Each structure stands twice: as C-alpha cells, then as structure tokens.
Amino acid sequence: MIKTIDYLFLYSLGAIWLLLLFNVRCSFAGYSFYLETMARKIDIIKGIPYYPCVSILVPAHNEEKVIERSMLAMLKLDYPRDKLEIIVINDNSKDQTGNILQNLQLQYPDRNLKIITTDDQTGGKGKANALNMGLKQAQGEYIVVYDADNTPEVMSLRYLVYEILSCERYGAVIGKFRTRNKNASMLTKFINIETLSFQWMIQGGRWKLHRLCLLPGTNFIIQKKLLEEIGGWDPKAIAEDTELSIRVYFQGYEIAFMPKAVAWEQEPETLSVWLKQRTRWVKGNIYVLNKFLLSSLHASGPIILDLVYRLVETFLFFSAIIISDVIFVLGLLGIDKISLPGNFIIIWVLAYILFILEISINLTMEKGELNFHNTLLVMLMYFTYCQCWIVVCVRGIYSYTRDAVLKREHVWYKTERF
Amino acid sequence: MDNLNKKTKGYFILSIMELFILMSLFFLSPALVTPKNYVLLCLTFFLGILAFSTQLVVGLLASLFLVFIYGSLILYKAIFGGNLEFSLAKDYFWLLVFPVVAYTFGRLGVLANEFSDIITDLRQEVKNLVRVDSLTGFNNKQKFYEDLYDEMRRAKRHDFDLAVAMVKVMYFSELVAMYGRDKADDIIRLMVKNIQQALRYEDKKYRLEADTVAFILPNTNKEGAEVVKERLRKSLDHITLFDGEKQERLNFNFKMGILSYDKKSDDVLAFKQRLEQELQYDV
Incomplete structure (x- = not known):
C-alpha cells in the first residue's frame, strides 16, 4: 500500500526532475544565443549611428585597494572624450579612496572626472543611495554603472552603446563580467566557473527563451530618462540590481545581454567574505519577491514569468530538498520508511551527470576554460561549492526573517577587497 | 606541437x-x-x-x-x-x-x-x-612583382634600359588533358631548358602562371628586345619529347609579348597589364 511518505517522496522526485528539465532547456537556449551572438555582424567602430553623452557612475566605499586601477581602466575606455563623464561617489570612505581620486583628478585635468564625497551624515546608506546621488549629478543621456573593482575592456562601452541604440525597446543592456582573480584560490576558481555558467545559461538562455535578463549590478547601460521615470534606485533594496530590473520590465522595456562588452571584476577570495556577500544577495532576492509579488498580479510580460519562475524554483527546490532529507532521517531512525520498491538513486546520478554536462557546455563558450583542470573542479564543485549555497540560503532566509520580526533596517554589507 | x-x-x-x-x-x-x-x-x-x-x-x-x-x-x-x-x-x-x-x-x-x-x-x-617555382626553378609571381618594381626604380634613377618579355603556352589546359600532367610538366621543363639557352645569364626568369613565364631583361633596349624575341621564338618553335623508345616532335602555339620600359610610372601592375595586351597582338 502506498503511504503518505511515498507521495511526498514522489513529489520531491518530480520537483527535482522538473528543475533538471528547466536547466537542460536553458543550456540549449544559452548555446543557441552564443551562436547567434557570434554570427552577428557588430561594427562598433562605424556602426554606431551617433555618440550619445554617457555618464559612468562608480559607487566607492572604502575602495583604496582597487579604485585606482579601475579608474585608469575607465579613463582608457574607447569613447569620444567630450561625450563621456565619469562620476565617482566616494561614499563615506574612511580610507585613502578620496586622496587617490583627487590625485587622479589632478593627473587628468582634461577629463570629465567628477567626485561626489559624502560623510556618515549625507551618505553611507548603501549602493542604491550612492547611485541615486550620482544620478542627480549626471548629465548624460545614458547611465553606465561599474563597481569600484571593475576594469572594463577598452571597447566594452562601445558595445553597450551600440546595443542599446540598436532597439528602442531596450531600456538597458548588460555586459558580461569575468573573474580577474580566478587563480587566487580554490574559491575564486569555483566562482569563475559559476559566473560563466550563470551568464551563458541563465542570462543568455533566458534572454533567448523569454527576452529576459536581470541587471547584474555592474557593467550595464541604462537610459537616464527611464531611470528618472521610475524614480532611480530603491534605497531599501539590498539587491538593488534585481529590484531595478523588475521595475524596468514593469515599465514596458527590455534588458538585453551583450556578451562582447566585458568587464573584469574581483571576486571574494575567502569563504567568510563569500558567505556574507551571497547572504546579502539572498536577502535582496527575498525582498524583491516580497515587494513585487502582489503588485505583479496587475503587470504583464516576461517579468511575471521570471517572478513566477523564481518563486516556483525556490519553492520546488527547497521543498524537495527538505522533504527528501526528512524522509532520509526518518528512515535512518527507523520511524517510517518508503514502501515504494525500486532504486531511486537514479535521480541523484542523473542530477550530477547533467550538472557536469551543463557546466562543461557553458565553459566551452569561453576560450580556454574547458580544460582538464576545470573539468575536475566541476566534478568537485557539486559536492562542495554548491552545497555551500544551501548554507547561504538558510542564512539569508533567517537573517531576513529576523530583520522583519525585529523591524530592523537591512544593513548593507559591502564586499571586502583583496 | x-x-x-x-x-x-x-x-x-x-x-x-x-x-x-x-x-x-x-x-x-x-x-x-x-x-x-x-x-x-x-x-x-x-x-x-x-x-x-x-x-x-x-x-x-x-x-x-x-x-x-x-x-x-x-x-x-x-x-x-x-x-x-x-x-x-x-x-x-x-x-x-x-x-x-x-x-x-x-x-x-x-x-x-x-x-x-x-x-x-x-x-x-x-x-x-617561397619565391621559387619548384618545377622550373624560376622565381614565382611574388618575386616577379618585387623585382620588377626594383628594376623599374633602378632603370628610372640611373637611366638604364629595361625590357620585359612574357611567353604564354596556348591551350595549356587542353595540353594537360591530352598528354597528362606529367607530360605537360616535361614539356614545361624542355621549354625552360630551351629558353635558358636563348637568354643571358643575368636575365631574370619567372613562372607567373602554370602556362605563363616572364623575363626581366635589364640593360635591353627596344632593338635588343626584338633580337631576344626572335631568339626565343626559334628556340621554342620545335620541342622534341622523348617518350621511352619513340621520339615525338611536338608543335606548340606560343604567344609572346615584349615591352620596353618608358620610365614614366612605377606601377608594376599597370606595366604587367600592358605586357599582357602585347600578347594579344602576337598573332
């Protein structure tokens, strides 16, 4: 006879199978997007119809370790100088960030480099707040955001401008970010594999399937007019990028992905920094779900799909994991056991093999990344790095709930630099 | 590797x-x-x-x-x-x-x-x-253009005479079809041997296409060029091909053009084009 526990088990099997199906579909779509991008003729030298004024916003809070090189990279961007404005928001920094920026201003007097300095009274309220301050000062027709650790490639701004001008529906265009310090530690190697896969499979795949992308928080261009229409960034949002993306879609615009606009960024080198950063992302995503779930009932378009997808994914995944874990423990303690015959280990074998294949496929799209060393890392990643995500999710949910219950303001955690 | x-x-x-x-x-x-x-x-x-x-x-x-x-x-x-x-x-x-x-x-x-x-x-x-044609030992097309440019500059600067000759085997592809690639190569080899006897050591020899050879003739004026042309024609008129026991005497059609450099322009491509036109008049 089939018992309740059997139904629950079957449910978790089905849920995991569905998630596997989603990801297989995304892999194919991501590759198809890659082929499309490679086949496109993109002439960034002569193909840009006109050069709009662009304001680059760089929020910087205690960034003395990285800010100089990032600024130099931005100053080197290939774009008409009289059309480019760089605004750094030196947000309540307690280190040498301000001095470094001033020196740069003296060294490049002919460049349009503006510095907005805030203290603990006027600033220090997180990235969204800093960006809003920059937005007020910006003169450009388009806004580009780079994090203070970003070193964009020389031509990347041209790609972003080219793409956003190519279609009126594009409210924003995101570029691709890559890991500069991928060889620094085992963790950064994992992050490198993770970010590449995320961008090709999730961003590229979703763009191909549903014309949907989410702003990554850095290395993107957005219409200033649109930003002003929707009131800039939400200062309460911790994942201000995802939050903004959803409002861009609500406004009827699309966010496109241009993988040829590359910026290199620094990733956390130690587990504790990584945990804090990712916990912030999880909290930010819960905030976004919380904020838009009800209002989204009145909206339409692909963004609803994403919200529903996120919710379903989170719900399916967590319920499946928790249920199967509980069943495992019950079985171990001898309280209750699945009466279904058969060997269901297949779902885990399947999940593992599909994971390795999907990640490998994504790595082939980046020259030199699918090597023997990385293949071994992918095999290892499933049991190590990926499991850490469970910790991150639990931490994020716990921290968000605690803040909500105690009515505390979410504290902005700024990722430490190396 | x-x-x-x-x-x-x-x-x-x-x-x-x-x-x-x-x-x-x-x-x-x-x-x-x-x-x-x-x-x-x-x-x-x-x-x-x-x-x-x-x-x-x-x-x-x-x-x-x-x-x-x-x-x-x-x-x-x-x-x-x-x-x-x-x-x-x-x-x-x-x-x-x-x-x-x-x-x-x-x-x-x-x-x-x-x-x-x-x-x-x-x-x-x-x-x-590579600048040498493997079959004939002549220089190839790239070398022809390089040398022609140098020689033209030299002739202009030092007021030397310069002439360039071109010989084309007519119906070469039919020849290959009839006798096969090996025999066609033999014919080219014989042709080259005869040409070498007709020219001076310091004349530069090139194979431009499978069926076309060219020669840069430094210090050769219009009259000299006409002499060379006659000598070339005689040497190419009869080519005897030994095929094992039997001796085959083959008659080929050649077109020959010769042009002396007027020292006006340095344009090698235009010069070669005029030389090709010369071939058309060789009826």
Missing part, C-alpha cells in the same frame, strides 16, 4: 579503448545483448561521430539530451512501470557512457582541427615566403 601530438595520440587511444570496453562488455555478459542496449550502443557510436566531426560542444549538448531522456525513462519505469530491476552494471552505465564518449571524441576532433589549422597556417606562410 610535440605536446599536441602526445595529446592527440592519448585521446585516440582513449577513444578506441572506450569502444573496446563497450564491445567487450557485450561479449562478456550476454545478458546485455538486448534490443534496447543495441539501440543505445548505436546512439553511442553516432554520438561519438557527431562529437568528432562537428564540435565538442555539439557532442556535449547531444549527450546532455540523451542523458536526460534516458535518465527520465529509467525514472519513469521505476515509478510507473513496475520495473524494479535496475542496476549500475545493466542500466545506469549508459548515463556515464554518453558524456564520456562525447567528451573524448569531441576532444579528439578539437585536436584534429588544431592540426589542420596549424597546417593551413604553415601552408599560407610557406606560400608567402
């Missing part, structure tokens, strides 16, 4: 080994010989061929598809089909076989492509570097 060679051999052996192991399994365990497994074996072969002949990523995508479909099928049978006798040795190993075969064959394909790229590059490089 050494490393590439080693890798290619390694992946080749690995690919063969995989197929060997797979086939051995069927011989060692007759229980595996089922229609289902035969289909899966066929799919594995096709997957390997696909991964090798297209791209690694195409192979991986195909194996992703196969693994997902096959895995889902097993899962479905386990839940709804009442089929309980699944085991690693009998069923699950296909889930591993697909990706492993796709990866090794795909890698082998990548390495083969790398070799072919290297060869293409080298060929191009050799083409750019």
